[in-house]
Amino acid sequence: MFDIFHQYILQKTAGKASLSSKERKMIQLAFIQKKLRKKQYFLQEGDVLKHHGFVCKGCLRMYRRDAKGQEFISQFAIENWWIGDRESITSGKASKYNIDALEESDILLITKDELEALSKKIPAIQTLVQTVQENNVIATQNRIHAAISFSAEEKYLDFLQTYPDLFQRLPQQMIASYLGITRETLSRIRKQAVPFK
Amino acid sequence: MFDIFHQYILQKTAGKASLSSKERKMIQLAFIQKKLRKKQYFLQEGDVLKHHGFVCKGCLRMYRRDAKGQEFISQFAIENWWIGDRESITSGKASKYNIDALEESDILLITKDELEALSKKIPAIQTLVQTVQENNVIATQNRIHAAISFSAEEKYLDFLQTYPDLFQRLPQQMIASYLGITRETLSRIRKQAVPFK
């Protein structure tokens, strides 16, 4: 698992920084390795989340359930993505979210404090954390715009373009839930929408 | 203006850090003061945004226009809020957003680099930046959930509860635009929805 993470760091910091063997050791001490079977929870609503998760292999989703039991997906995470309920991690409050595995997955876990400590000691990690955070802010800004301004069809086409890899990997009902439309509507749209631009 | 900013820092860092007069001077050198008249642009689509904005007084909005000229508001900012298109600031690309003043406003401007430099030199600023970023991530996570899972009425009630101060201050059509519903729908909902819980 750490091989994947080390490679990820090099890629994200684009050669600006590399890792000494000492640094590698520190990283291996700070993270916990975890394997999840399909459908296994990483976080269940009501629990306090202590760790950020980094996906080395597989696919997870984070979602909330409303009063009627309907699920709304806030986030997916596949290889080289981070996942976690930041509110619960930061505030120590019980989470309103669930996170579970859509495929058998390997993840690396690290607490907020450990990650902060690591990022102070290892420049590559600091760069990484900042880059990830920036990208997240930008992606989120775009997602909000899509959510408040796009029609169902536009949301679908936008998703297709932004996350082509997720699209072929996930069941359609999950994508519908992420987009805030019903699976039926997505199915009908797919039949008639032409994804060329 | 700097009085307001200094007070804001003390409040956000909750006494964990205070400012020496040397630090205050550094802050005053790093920021640019700017006054905006009502309707004046701080950012116009197509331009590259160079500065983060901190609102000392007044109220701004950030929005995008679609092909039909309809406006969709991504963000508001009143006193003690930050505003800016992070994508443009970070990447140096032309912005798709506009930011303008809804009231006469006083803002402080700082470039990305200056802010990073300041936050390395002044612990209070570092804490501040981190806190603001965390809160932003959390607020955004909640907003996405609202956008994909709530009905128009629920969006309205949620906004009312989350931002009561914004609610009385902003024209309803702006709030509708922020929520991703039409002003007519908002008007009708307000007539019948009872904001008790």
Add this chain to the structure above:
DNA sequence: ATAAACCTGTGATAAATATCACATGAATTT
């Protein structure tokens, strides 16, 4: 002070999307 622009409410109607119900084929479990 008057004109112009802006904001909200409301009716009539249209369009988009959700809901419910069922069928079929694929994947997973026993």
Add this chain to the structure above:
DNA sequence: AAATTCATGTGATATTTATCACAGGTTTAT
């Protein structure tokens, strides 16, 4: 291998929300 669960498609219908049009009151600009 059979049984069960899961995923998608599709029809019929209901509900939500948007669109268009206009009126009245308020604020802003000349």
